[in-house]
């Protein structure tokens with residue numbers, strides 16, 4: 288049995304989406320950010336960084352959204368959401384997973400927690416710089432999709448596209464959201480049409496960017 292510790296719409300969202308898409312039996316455990324439950328000693332025992340997601344598999348806690356996605360996709364090969372290790376597209380798949388995890392996702396952390404990189408009082412400067420870098424990422428990915436799409440790996444979706452769509456969603460209230468880029472908007476439209484996305488929204492009680 289899998290148990291996902293989650294907060295609606297947070298980085299746990301894409302792991303939840305995959306659990307639904309792959310039909311993996313799981314339970315949900317809400318980590319209430321309002322009460323800072325992510326920093327409680329009980330939760331820190333599972334995830335010492337005090338962030339979501341944590342996925343408990345057979346009693347063992349596992350963290351880091353991108354690693355969880357690769358693991359879930361690799362262990363459910365029939366869904367074809369990650370190329371096998373010896374497939375020609377495997378390296379390109381890993382490149383995108385690492386790019387999203389190392390380059391794009393941390394920019395959102397800076398956008399929402401602007402005091403972290405530069406300390407209190409510098410939030411406006413961090414926001415300006417971060418916005419420019421996030422928009423540069425959308426331009427880069429949109430150009431890639433134009434040349435090699437319609438999905439990150441070409442003709443078929445992979446778990447990297449699920450991950451990308453979650454990150455796109457996070458930009459929905461930014462001055463220039465990811466959907467301002469046409470190939471990104473088209474990709475999100477296709478992924479959002481999946482029944483698993485609708486189920487995810489219902490289960491997390493989400494409404495925005497439906």
Ligand SMILES: N[C@@H](CCC(=O)N[C@@H](CS)C(=O)NCC(=O)O)C(=O)O
Nearest residue numbers: 297298325337338339340351352353
């Ligand atoms: N690298 C981690 C980042 C997780 C992360 O930053 N999660 C945020 C929500 S999107 C969180 O739990 N924030 C609560 C906090 O920092 O107190 C992952 O991808 O799993």
